Amino acid sequence: MRDIRPEVQAAAQLVNETVSTADEAVVRGPSGLPGWSRGHVITHIANFSEAMTRQVDEALRGRLIEVYDGGRPARDAGIEAGAGRPAAELVAHLREATAALIAAWDMVGADDWERPIMHRNSNLAAGIHATWRELAVHTVDLDLGPTAAGWSEAFCLHLLDFLRPRTPEGVQLTLHPTDGPTWQNGAGQEVILTGALTDLTAWYAGRTPPGPITGSTPELLPWP
Structure with a gap:
């Protein structure tokens, strides 16, 4: 696979x-995500980073570990508990x-990318792409300057392919x-949309x- 660690490092630098x-x-203000303050988004990115670091560390030891201890309920509780902390x-x-x-990803060797992880029951190659998505998309969600207009063509094409399950049936x-x-x-009734790739x-x-986007946008299915 193409080594995207430079892009991931740049995404981490941008969000910071x-x-x-x-x-x-600023941190108490609303983010671009309904019901979440910027404190929620910052906490989520940080907690995700810690969880993914653990995925990488354990995979390199040949072990599998749950993404968040306690699963999704613990993930959500951790975000709520951390969002109100001082800026x-x-x-x-x-x-x-x-x-x-970033330090954990730097430890991954060329022969390690197929090592399994529990995040989405995938592997380290998928995990670093998930890291790229989380950092890049949630930086935009902070609504503090960066927008999707800054996404690269490579990131856009990756995100579009990851989100294919959002296209409605028919x-x-x-x-x-x-x-x-x-x-x-x-497959089905054709819907054609035109605009910049980032839009x-x-x-x-x-x-x-x-x-702007030209065309009638359909209602999409949830994130996969």
């Missing part, structure tokens, strides 16, 4: 730069957690980016596109 000067008003603590937690995750979705390759998914990808990811 985005919140580096956040004060109490400085939130920023420090994110910085330390993402640094540890729809052939055709995306015609003005600045990228045509993308299709599904089309943001829409398909359930985020507000930075720019």
